[in-house]
Amino acid sequence: MIIKTREKDDIVIFDIEGEIKRSDITDATLHQLVKDQLDRGRRKILLNFQDVAFIDSFGVGEILASYISTHNLGGKLKIVRISKKLFLIFQVTMLTKVFEIFDDEERALQSFFGE
Amino acid sequence: MKEKRLHRIISRFVDIRPDEAPTAVRVFFYFFLITFPAYIIKPVKVSLYLSWFTNARLPYAYLLTAVVIGFVVVLNTRLLNRFERRRYISLSQLFFMANLVAFWFLFKLHWPWLSLLYWLWSDIFIATSVTQFWIAVNDIYNPHQARRLVGFFVSGGLLGGIGGSILASRLAKTIGTENLLLVCPAILFLSLAVVNGLYARQPKEKVAEGRAAPGEKKKPTGYLESFNLVRKSRYLLLLSGLVTAAITVSTLIDFQFNSVVKETIAAKDARTSFLGAFFGVVLVVSYILHILFTSLVLKKFGIRVVILFTPLILFVGAWAVFLFPVAALIYWAVAVKGADKALDHTLSQAVRELLYIPIQPEVKYKAKIFIDMFVNKFASAFGACLILLFYTALKFSLKQMSFITIPVTGVWILFAVALNREYVGIVKRNLKIKWQDADKIVSQHVDRNLTKLIFDTIQSREKSSVLYAMNLFDLIQKEKLTPELRKIISYKSDEIRAKSMDSLLDVSGGSFVPEIADTVDDQELDVQVREIMALDAYQSVIQDRIEEIVSRGQTEADVDRMEAAKLLGMMVPTAPVVEDLSRLIIDDSPEVAKYAIESATRLKKPEFVPLIIRQLKNAFVHEVATDALIDYGEEVIETLRSRLRDPQEDVAIRRGIPDILGRIGTPRATDALAQELAGGREDVEPELIDALYKLKSNHQDLCLPERTVLPVLHDKIKKSYLVLMEIDKLLLDGKKAPLVKDLENSLSRSLKHIFELLGLIYPFEDIRKAYQNICAGTKRSTDYSLELLDNILKKDLKEYILPLVEDIPFDEKVRRCRKLVRALERVSFNEP
Numbered sequence A: 001m002i003i004k005t006r007e008k009d010d011i012v013i014f015d016i017e018g019e020i021k022r023s024d025i026t027d028a029t030l031h032q033l034v035k036d037q038l039d040r041g042r043r044k045i046l047l048n049f050q051d052v053a054f055i056d057s058f059g060v061g062e063i064l065a066s067y068i069s070t071h072n073l074g075g076k077l078k079i080v081r082i083s084k085k086l087f088l089i090f091q092v093t094m095l096t097k098v099f100e101i102f103d104d105e106e107r108a109l110q111s112f113f114g115e
Numbered sequence B: 001m002k003e004k005r006l007h008r009i010i011s012r013f014v015d016i017r018p019d020e021a022p023t024a025v026r027v028f029f030y031f032f033l034i035t036f037p038a039y040i041i042k043p044v045k046v047s048l049y050l051s052w053f054t055n056a057r058l059p060y061a062y063l064l065t066a067v068v069i070g071f072v073v074v075l076n077t078r079l080l081n082r083f084e085r086r087r088y089i090s091l092s093q094l095f096f097m098a099n100l101v102a103f104w105f106l107f108k109l110h111w112p113w114l115s116l117l118y119w120l121w122s123d124i125f126i127a128t129s130v131t132q133f134w135i136a137v138n139d140i141y142n143p144h145q146a147r148r149l150v151g152f153f154v155s156g157g158l159l160g161g162i163g164g165s166i167l168a169s170r171l172a173k174t175i176g177t178e179n180l181l182l183v184c185p186a187i188l189f190l191s192l193a194v195v196n197g198l199y200a201r202q203p204k205e206k207v208a209e210g211r212a213a214p215g216e217k218k219k220p221t222g223y224l225e226s227f228n229l230v231r232k233s234r235y236l237l238l239l240s241g242l243v244t245a246a247i248t249v250s251t252l253i254d255f256q257f258n259s260v261v262k263e264t265i266a267a268k269d270a271r272t273s274f275l276g277a278f279f280g281v282v283l284v285v286s287y288i289l290h291i292l293f294t295s296l297v298l299k300k301f302g303i304r305v306v307i308l309f310t311p312l313i314l315f316v317g318a319w320a321v322f323l324f325p326v327a328a329l330i331y332w333a334v335a336v337k338g339a340d341k342a343l344d345h346t347l348s349q350a351v352r353e354l355l356y357i358p359i360q361p362e363v364k365y366k367a368k369i370f371i372d373m374f375v376n377k378f379a380s381a382f383g384a385c386l387i388l389l390f391y392t393a394l395k396f397s398l399k400q401m402s403f404i405t406i407p408v409t410g411v412w413i414l415f416a417v418a419l420n421r422e423y424v425g426i427v428k429r430n431l432k433i434k435w436q437d438a439d440k441i442v443s444q445h446v447d448r449n450l451t452k453l454i455f456d457t458i459q460s461r462e463k464s465s466v467l468y469a470m471n472l473f474d475l476i477q478k479e480k481l482t483p484e485l486r487k488i489i490s491y492k493s494d495e496i497r498a499k500s501m502d503s504l505l506d507v508s509g510g511s512f513v514p515e516i517a518d519t520v521d522d523q524e525l526d527v528q529v530r531e532i533m534a535l536d537a538y539q540s541v542i543q544d545r546i547e548e549i550v551s552r553g554q555t556e557a558d559v560d561r562m563e564a565a566k567l568l569g570m571m572v573p574t575a576p577v578v579e580d581l582s583r584l585i586i587d588d589s590p591e592v593a594k595y596a597i598e599s600a601t602r603l604k605k606p607e608f609v610p611l612i613i614r615q616l617k618n619a620f621v622h623e624v625a626t627d628a629l630i631d632y633g634e635e636v637i638e639t640l641r642s643r644l645r646d647p648q649e650d651v652a653i654r655r656g657i658p659d660i661l662g663r664i665g666t667p668r669a670t671d672a673l674a675q676e677l678a679g680g681r682e683d684v685e686p687e688l689i690d691a692l693y694k695l696k697s698n699h700q701d702l703c704l705p706e707r708t709v710l711p712v713l714h715d716k717i718k719k720s721y722l723v724l725m726e727i728d729k730l731l732l733d734g735k736k737a738p739l740v741k742d743l744e745n746s747l748s749r750s751l752k753h754i755f756e757l758l759g760l761i762y763p764f765e766d767i768r769k770a771y772q773n774i775c776a777g778t779k780r781s782t783d784y785s786l787e788l789l790d791n792i793l794k795k796d797l798k799e800y801i802l803p804l805v806e807d808i809p810f811d812e813k814v815r816r817c818r819k820l821v822r823a824l825e826r827v828s829f830n831e832p
Helices: A030-039 A057-071 A084-092 A105-113 B002-010 B018-052 B055-082 B085-107 B113-140 B143-175 B178-200 B223-232 B234-264 B268-301 B309-323 B326-356 B361-393 B402-429 B438-445 B448-463 B465-477 B483-489 B522-534 B536-555 B558-568 B576-585 B590-603 B606-617 B622-645 B651-664 B667-678 B682-698 B706-732 B737-761 B764-776 B779-792 B795-805 B810-826
Strands: A002-008 A011-020 A044-055 A076-080 A100-102
Touching (some): A030 A057, A044 A084, A044 B448, A057 B590, A100 A105, B018 B085, B018 B113, B018 B143, B018 B178, B085 B178, B143 B326, B223 B234, B234 B309, B234 B326, B234 B402, B309 B326, B361 B402, B522 B536, B558 B590, B622 B667, B651 B682, B667 B706, B682 B737, B682 B764
Parallel strands (some): A011 A044, A044 A076
16 A cells, blocks of 8 residues: 645645555555655545545544544544446445545535535 | 834824724724713703703603603614615714704703603613624624623724713803704714724625524514523523613612702703713713723623623612711712723623624624614613602602612623623534544544454455455454455465465375355354364464464565464463563564464463564554554553663654553543653654643543643643744744744644643643644634633633734744743642
8 A cells, every 4th residue: 555645724634545454555555644644734625536445444443543632632534536436335334424524525525614 | 105104103001903003093083972962962862851850750751761762672673674784874963963863952952851761761872882882893893802802892882972971060150951952963073084994994794693594584683582592592581680680789879970960960961961960070080990991801701700790789879868967968979880880881881892803703693683772671661660669659768779770780790600601602602623533533434443354354365365364354353343344355366475374284296275165154163163172282373384384584585484373362362372472572573573463462461562562663563553552441541651660661662652551541540641741751752642642532521630731831831932942033033944944843742731731730622622723723723722812711810811812913922922921931720
């Protein structure tokens, strides 16, 4: 898994490539990267799943932990461009009740300012 | 430039922001120019009345005013809603100016009843003008601003009153009492100009509060509607009760005072002059008290204590009358009436007006009109009735009238105590939660363990039909294999290339692919699997196979070890083969370790605990290890505690332990956390605070001893001050923004911890609301948060915390923190 970070209008965008799974050992986990941004005072986080094929329970845990850390500081974490397969599983597991998921990055970015 | 100079001058006396200075000065002069003529009109009113009537007729003047004022309230309310504020106030001032000229003319005709009419008119003028002024203040300012500036505004009123009194005292004997009335219209004209200037500066939306939007049909607010508003609100009823008791006491004291003056000074102009001088001196004393004490006292003691000052002093004053001989009663009368008026002009007035501010705008104005005018005068009428009953009918002496004053003062005190409780409630209601606890949001919608199992099941389909089957089996056992889920995780048999269950038994043959067959009975499957596992033959064969997999370690494929780890969790805890799980728990592969830890959770054998703890430092299985230890529960608390205390232990492990203890959440776990917090373990302090905060969030009746929390709080506050001072130093040295930004973020984290610590010893929801509104609220809600903290925190704590969160200029904040950090070094929050 490779995670690249970019910023737009005070929103931190994590572009994730590969699969978010336990066996893919990286220097820093997704949650650690999100927490670093939160420690820097960032409060708007967008996860770009365009190149994410699949995730395992570790990946789910990382996304949930990132959401909780962000939200409990008064911030917002949202997801964009999730695959249909993943979206279906998110629906069945009710994760769509927790996360705001967008098809389009522009709309996702706009939504941070609409609130 | 001018504004800066103005601010520099005023800020010497008042806590005022630079942008507030011009408006505040206008408000100051507005009040000045109302009270100046009022204090000419007042001595004239009393003196003329006492010239034509005896003191026994005074109650009739009080009663007449009380009766008529109700209609005036209605008219005032209608005008308030009909016209925009500025126009309404201007028109009423013009009306009063015309009346004064008319009275001056009519007094030349020497009609006795005119003095009664004039008495009535004076009360209407004074009540209306002062109410209009406070309505203007409520239009312009929010509660926290108002509390800072109210002292400054009241100064304007006091100075105006002093000016008017001096003029009345000096000119009464020279030009005559009646001619004093001609001075007032000129002063009111200036007031008109100031009010118009004031409203011209305000944004329209601020002033539009409490009024109907343009285009909307404007409903007139009737007297009945105002009454109903007050009747339905406990807070407003108590406020009405307080005002009633206060005014009744004031009326009784006023009667005693005027009676003594009438008996002591017979000549009209001399009496006017005396009254002018008396009011002037009272105002000077009030002004001095006000400058030196009002803001200081309010800041030091808060509204809830200051509200009791006046009734307690008058209670003592009422008793004191019995110490004075009749010939010296004028001294007692001057002292008690002076105290009543001085306190009324300063502390009582400020407190009463501040008590209105937390009320919703749409209710505030209507209720204020009703209370200020009607309740006020009803109380005067009540006082008048008490005088008629006890003095006129029952022939009480002037001294004996104090026996009536004393119990009424007692009632005043009771209302003040009740209002104290309600005030905090109303401030809280103005604060909304900005964001919900995310853990709770997730828990409400998502079964985390099931979700993870589903993802693992789907993923394992690609890896191993054995793992896949085992995961399916778990879903079946949890009775969670819903039709939707079956559809999503079902697959075609020719897609599978993973090893089959047969390979585990080392039996050659085709792949067995477990499909999700609707025909398979879930319970039957469960029974069959357990029966197989219970067979001795099975145990013997499987033990050999697993030992072979485990001993080969990393040379064996990960998937084989994953299957073995998963299988071991399905065994009975007493099976000898289960011991092999130990090596799998600390396997290098996170996936193998994950399955092994999950299996260890099912088996709950104590020997696995140290190995699971070891895995807390592995980011890829940290969450699984955490969940496992939480599942172990009480039996791991002491082990976790000893690891937490061990300075040699890996810090990543130590940092993971507080969260586990917090989520175990039993009293023993809570005690362990509290004791570790008190133990001063700085390297894990943030984690300890977070864990305790989460515990309190789920168990709000949890009570932590202050002696545990206060020293940590003391330390955090001090560190915050030091960070602020460091930021100031960097800014002065012109250092780079990133350094300053890092420190600001560090300060922000400290503040979060300060509020989390406060949440452990104060009402959780109150502290949470206050913190959230300070971080993310509007200016108004931030001010309410500060007001709430001011009312609920203990004096020594709020003194040190409020400067960190108040909206004051940065250099002022640093200055205060420099002063406080020295004080903090000498003080401990645990000291009584």
